[in-house]
Amino acid sequence: MNFVEELKWRGMIHDIMPDTESYLSKNKVSGYIGFDPTSDSLHIGSLVQIMILVHFQRHGHSPYILVGGATGMVGDPSGKSKERNLLDKEELFKNVDAIQAQLAKFLKFEDIPNAAAIVNNYDWFKSFNFLDFIRDVGKHISVNYMMAKESVKKRLETGISFTEFSYQLVQGYDFYWLYKNHQCKVQMGGSDQWGNIVTGTELIRRMDGGTAFAITTPLIQKADGTKFGKTEEGNVWLDPKKTSPYKFYQYWINSSDEDAKNYIKIFTLKTKDEIDELIKEHDINPGLRLLQKELAKSITIMVHGEENFVAAQEASTILFKKGDEAVKSLKTLSDNMFMEIFEGVPQKSIAISDIESGASITEVLSSMSGFLKSNGEARRALQENSISVNKLKANIDTVINADDLIAGQYILLQRGKKNYFVLVVN
Numbered sequence: 342m343n344f345v346e347e348l349k350w351r352g353m354i355h356d357i358m359p360d361t362e363s364y365l366s367k368n369k370v371s372g373y374i375g376f377d378p379t380s381d382s383l384h385i386g387s388l389v390q391i392m393i394l395v396h397f398q399r400h401g402h403s404p405y406i407l408v409g410g411a412t413g414m415v416g417d418p419s420g421k422s423k424e425r426n427l428l429d430k431e432e433l434f435k436n437v438d439a440i441q442a443q444l445a446k447f448l449k450f451e452d453i454p455n456a457a458a459i460v461n462n463y464d465w466f467k468s469f470n471f472l473d474f475i476r477d478v479g480k481h482i483s484v485n486y487m488m489a490k491e492s493v494k495k496r497l498e499t500g501i502s503f504t505e506f507s508y509q510l511v512q513g514y515d516f517y518w519l520y521k522n523h524q525c526k527v528q529m530g531g532s533d534q535w536g537n538i539v540t541g542t543e544l545i546r547r548m549d550g551g552t553a554f555a556i557t558t559p560l561i562q563k564a565d566g567t568k569f570g571k572t573e574e575g576n577v578w579l580d581p582k583k584t585s586p587y588k589f590y591q592y593w594i595n596s597s598d599e600d601a602k603n604y605i606k607i608f609t610l611k612t613k614d615e616i617d618e619l620i621k622e623h624d625i626n627p628g629l630r631l632l633q634k635e636l637a638k639s640i641t642i643m644v645h646g647e648e649n650f651v652a653a654q655e656a657s658t659i660l661f662k663k664g665d666e667a668v669k670s671l672k673t674l675s676d677n678m679f680m681e682i683f684e685g686v687p688q689k690s691i692a693i694s695d696i697e698s699g700a701s702i703t704e705v706l707s708s709m710s711g712f713l714k715s716n717g718e719a720r721r722a723l724q725e726n727s728i729s730v731n732k733l734k735a736n737i738d739t740v741i742n743a744d745d746l747i748a749g750q751y752i753l754l755q756r757g758k759k760n761y762f763v764l765v766v767n
Contacts, residue, residue, distance in 0.1 A: 344400040345556075350613055351606040353393065353558050355532040358542065361554040365402070365527065369455065372397055372527035373405035373519055375412070375462075375512065375534075376444070378436040382580035383443055385592070386570040388608055388640075389558050391447050393529050394457070395610070398448055403455040405525055406444050408437045410463030412511055437461060443579050446644070460523075462515050478514050481547040482540065490536035509537045516541025520553055527554040561607070564599040579644055586645040587681050590653035593637035594630070598623070601632040609639040656682055659732075667732030676748040683753070687712065688763045693743065696766065702730065702739040705754075705764070712754065712762040722756055729755040 345362035448457035519525035706719035752764040
């Protein structure tokens with residue numbers, strides 16, 4: 342199948358300009374997607390566009406990544422209900438460098454004929470003065486044309502500055518510049534970018550008499566109506582410092598069945614036959630969550646590498662392990678990973694001297710405010726065999742000491758299946 346056919350069966354096309362599929366099926370071309378450097382990391386919403394570029398390259402086309410060093414100073418009104426805060430140049434270029442490094446993980450940038458390339462529109466806008474721009478570019482697009490764009494019409498009631506109003510002209514010129522200098526014949530992007538992209542094709546037609554093409558992807562929505570790519574803590578980032586590989590893995594493994602069937606087409610490179618077979622197996626026994634496991638594995642490896650995937654997978658199973666197997670897994674955890682798994686669990690700090698020579702489990706438990714209330718309750722819980730220390734069942738004779746420390750400073754206490762408490766040893 343060709344590039345457009347690939348996107349169609351994966352559900353990754355929202356709008357497409359007439360003749361685009363025919364042209365791309367007969368020609369190997371250059372095409373691009375722009376990324377907004379408003380942060381020093383992309384988030385998983387950006388993965389849709391990254392995967393488009395990956396497919397584009399796999400089908401023999403040459404992908405260009407435009408990082409908007411210049412347009413980031415203007416601000417895109419598309420999908421925004423109010424004026425955006427603009428970044429200063431220093432912060433903007435710090436973000437550009439970080440995003441370039443992230444994108445290099447996904448595409449081949451050398452040693453193949455259709456190698457990917459990264460460009461920054463600041464390079465061609467930095468010496469383009471205002472009078473030249475409105476004379477050489479602005480005269481080709483009417484105000485009526487710009488006012489008709491959905492991204493502008495939605496903002497007319499609340500107000501839109503000239504800065505944001507001019508954004509579509511600036512982005513349109515990006516397309517023209519890449520068309521002239523890198524033979525980019527197609528621009529791709531999210532569905533909210535359709536108006537900006539079409540402005541680019543119009544500029545190419547009016548300024549050069551050329552023909553260019555456009556493809557946009559649909560907005561990814563979750564089946565339950567909540568926003569894709571968001572958690573209670575905010576965005577799910579590609580940067581492991583902002584969203585750890587463990588939390589990243591957890592986001593995908595916790596997908597609903599309906600969402601997982603959609604995500605695995607969009608965010609992995611598995612073939613149609615592979616996905617159809619996987620969905621068939623999953624539907625036989627949904628409780629095994631085969632689809633979610635394969636989805637989380639594929640995406641976590643792609644973004645964070647195999648080693649981080651293995652660690653995240655291992656960490657995610659710890660709560661379900663018991664006995665020696667659980668102890669072994671707990672002992673391998675880093676400080677950060679342990680606290681992520683047991684985030685929100687009640688804690689108490691004690692000094693290492695309190696357990697160095699051994700501390701009775703009864704005394705430790707009775708001092709845990711919010712876990713057990715007294716020596717009597719501690720003894721009853723131990724007699725009921727409902728207390729575990731580091732996932733090992735404890736009894737009235739159990740002693741806690743420094744050998745029990747996880748990551749050098751934690752002891753995990755548990756009553757029943759779900760009631761956890763963390764002892765932090767300083």
